Amino acid sequence: MSITDAKIATLAIDGGEPIRSAEQRWPVWPEPAPGAAQNLEAVLHSGRWAISSPLGSTELFERTFAQSFANYVGVRHCIPVDHGSSALVVALESLGLDFGDRVLVPGLTWVASASAALRAGLVPVLVDVDPVTGCLGADNLDLTVNAKAAVVVHWSCCMADVPALVAAGAPHGIAMIEDCAQAHGAEWGGRGAGTMGQLGCFSFQHGKVLSAGEGGAVVSNSDSRAHTLQELRADSRSYRKDRGRRGELEVIETATTMGSNFCISEFNSAVLCAQLGILQQQHERRNGNHRLLTSLLAEVDGVSVLQPAPEQSRMSIYELPLIFDPLPRGMNVVQLGEALTAELGTAFYPTDAPLHTSRLLRPWNKRTLRPLTDDFMAVNQGRRFPNSDFFADHSVVTHHSTLLAEERDMYDIAEAVAKVIAG
Numbered sequence: 001m002s003i004t005d006a007k008i009a010t011l012a013i014d015g016g017e018p019i020r021s022a023e024q025r026w027p028v029w030p031e032p033a034p035g036a037a038q039n040l041e042a043v044l045h046s047g048r049w050a051i052s053s054p055l056g057s058t059e060l061f062e063r064t065f066a067q068s069f070a071n072y073v074g075v076r077h078c079i080p081v082d083h084g085s086s087a088l089v090v091a092l093e094s095l096g097l098d099f100g101d102r103v104l105v106p107g108l109t110w111v112a113s114a115s116a117a118l119r120a121g122l123v124p125v126l127v128d129v130d131p132v133t134g135c136l137g138a139d140n141l142d143l144t145v146n147a148k149a150a151v152v153v154h155w156s157c158c159m160a161d162v163p164a165l166v167a168a169g170a171p172h173g174i175a176m177i178e179d180c181a182q183a184h185g186a187e188w189g190g191r192g193a194g195t196m197g198q199l200g201c202f203s204f205q206h207g208k209v210l211s212a213g214e215g216g217a218v219v220s221n222s223d224s225r226a227h228t229l230q231e232l233r234a235d236s237r238s239y240r241k242d243r244g245r246r247g248e249l250e251v252i253e254t255a256t257t258m259g260s261n262f263c264i265s266e267f268n269s270a271v272l273c274a275q276l277g278i279l280q281q282q283h284e285r286r287n288g289n290h291r292l293l294t295s296l297l298a299e300v301d302g303v304s305v306l307q308p309a310p311e312q313s314r315m316s317i318y319e320l321p322l323i324f325d326p327l328p329r330g331m332n333v334v335q336l337g338e339a340l341t342a343e344l345g346t347a348f349y350p351t352d353a354p355l356h357t358s359r360l361l362r363p364w365n366k367r368t369l370r371p372l373t374d375d376f377m378a379v380n381q382g383r384r385f386p387n388s389d390f391f392a393d394h395s396v397v398t399h400h401s402t403l404l405a406e407e408r409d410m411y412d413i414a415e416a417v418a419k420v421i422a423g
């Protein structure tokens with residue numbers, strides 16, 4: 001059936017024949033990389049399952065991964081941690097701010113971008129996003145609330161204009177922390193996501209393009225900040241510089257900054273070492289399919305594929321937003337997602353609720369956050385988020401693994417979208 005024929009068909013969700021049969025499979029995620037099982041086996045028998053293990057004769061997978069990922073991103077230091085959320089917590093802590101200082105956080109992101117600020121003793125101030133990219137733009141920087149930092153989220157497949165944000169924020173003392181949980185390997189004018197602000201934070205959670213099930217990392221070009229970050233994530237300990245004696249630990253109590261335990265396990269680092277080896281080819285496949293789908297859907301009125309700003313020189317697609325404007329036949333994005341899922345047999349769904357409406361961001365439910373919550377409620381009252389609301393009300397997304405499929409599968413997606421719009 002062609003995109004034009006789609007006009008006459010009954011939707012699968014209404015009992016019609018779906019575009020794809022149940023036998024037509026989509027790529028399974030995550031995709032274990034060659035060498036992952038071997039690396040896991042090596043950790044299992046190494047006698048070193050943590051970075052706080054006794055010294056050994058080989059390099060820890062954590063060290064190997066940190067170096068490889070720093071090279072991949074184009075930065076001097078990478079400090080792996082246990083979650084992307086922890087990366088944000090220690091990155092914010094490393095700024096040395098005061099308890100209760102304010103941090104700007106865009107409306108369109110996962111809750112961790114804001115809850116990390118609370119965990120670091122700071123108050124998230126929610127701000128709207130750029131109408132084209134869905135990311136924080138220089139125009140969205142609220143300079144009236146005396147914010148000391150901003151969590152700059154690179155959202156779905158688009159990057160924020162970090163150089164413009166740095167230029168606008170620096171005169172006001174606003175430090176830029178890049179939240180790259182959805183942007184591993186993305187580039188802006190040839191500069192890697194995570195390298196343009198003060199610090200870059202990554203997640204390696206299950207659904208991310210680089211995954212170990214759970215995991216995260218902070219990247220930085222500053223030697224002194226890298227040392228602080230090591231201490232912040234390992235109970236005030238950092239890697240020893242001497243060779244040490246048999247039985248001594250890899251990390252020693254340098255203790256210049258009080259830390260907590262946010263260490264990544266050696267098992268996760270072992271998986272990451274292998275997964276990094278296939279990331280580039282996965283990007284190429286997804287980005288090629290993004291281009292194809294963009295051209296196919298250019299033929300269909302009422303929908304567009306979210307496109308990055310022209311300055312973004314490489315895409316990293318975490319979720320692919322299809323923007324429906326106007327919404328067809330009075331459907332909302334939940335219904336559109338269900339209709340597309342029924343046609344295609346892979347999940348299409350609304351994007352995360354913007355933070356000002358999110359059920360996941362209710363700090364008043366946690367009594368220990370109370371001193372921060374009072375200011376959180378006061379400073380966020382009455383704020384407006386028209387662009388975040390537009391994206392939430394008009395986007396249906398699919399996970400990046402859908403774009404790891406074959407080119408011919410993109411024709412099915414385009415056909416299903418046309419069918420759903422035509423009704």
Ligand SMILES: Cc1ncc(COP(=O)(O)O)c(C=O)c1O
Nearest residue numbers: 083084085110112181203204205
């Ligand atoms: C933008 C963003 N920031 C932070 C996080 C938190 O990462 P993690 O789940 O690894 O803690 C995520 C994960 O979904 C995210 O998408």
